[in-house]
Amino acid sequence: MMERSFVMLKPDAVSRKLIGRILSRFEEKGLKIVALNFLQIDEDLAKTHYGEHEGKPFFKDLVGYIISAPSLAMVIEGDDAISVIRKIVGATNPKEADLGTIRGDFGMDTGRNIIHASDSPKSAEREIDLFFNRDEMCDYEVPEDSWVYE
Ligand SMILES: Nc1ncnc2c1ncn2[C@@H]1O[C@H](COP(=O)(O)OP(=O)(O)OP(=O)(O)O)[C@@H](O)[C@H]1O
Numbered sequence: 001m002m003e004r005s006f007v008m009l010k011p012d013a014v015s016r017k018l019i020g021r022i023l024s025r026f027e028e029k030g031l032k033i034v035a036l037n038f039l040q041i042d043e044d045l046a047k048t049h050y051g052e053h054e055g056k057p058f059f060k061d062l063v064g065y066i067i068s069a070p071s072l073a074m075v076i077e078g079d080d081a082i083s084v085i086r087k088i089v090g091a092t093n094p095k096e097a098d099l100g101t102i103r104g105d106f107g108m109d110t111g112r113n114i115i116h117a118s119d120s121p122k123s124a125e126r127e128i129d130l131f132f133n134r135d136e137m138c139d140y141e142v143p144e145d146s147w148v149y150e
């Protein structure tokens, strides 16, 4: 099923100049970027985005990390995109994430784990609405699609 997921390169990915290498992984897989926004997230947005973790011991540090420098927010489309992207991203703790995943290849600490990706269709919808207006997402066809999908 065609899905859209919300993905965000966190401040460490941007500041370590990993944007190009990470975006390439999604493009090479056959996924399609349909919206991009480079922004420094403010405290309110960070707290709303990670609202499910409010009250947990790491929440304050998580918000501090997310607002510390610019992030790159995006919407990525593809067949079963939400679960496919979570596989490409890897486990929350980069030390435990499989090599070959983004977190496994680029990160060390859970508190500096490079990238966010929606974990379900429901959170994808909520997160996309939080960061993008509908008219900021592009519907477009690329010739490669017929070579990516049967
Ligand atoms: N024990 C922890 N210590 C420090 N930071 C944590 C811890 N657990 C989670 N975090 C931070 O909070 C984020 C959200 O945690 P969550 O459990 O939703 O993991 P995730 O779904 O893999 O990550 P994300 O929601 O960012 O894609 C993590 O990506 C990480 O940055």
Ligand SMILES: [Mg+2]
Pocket: 117, 119
């Ligand atoms: Mg999560």
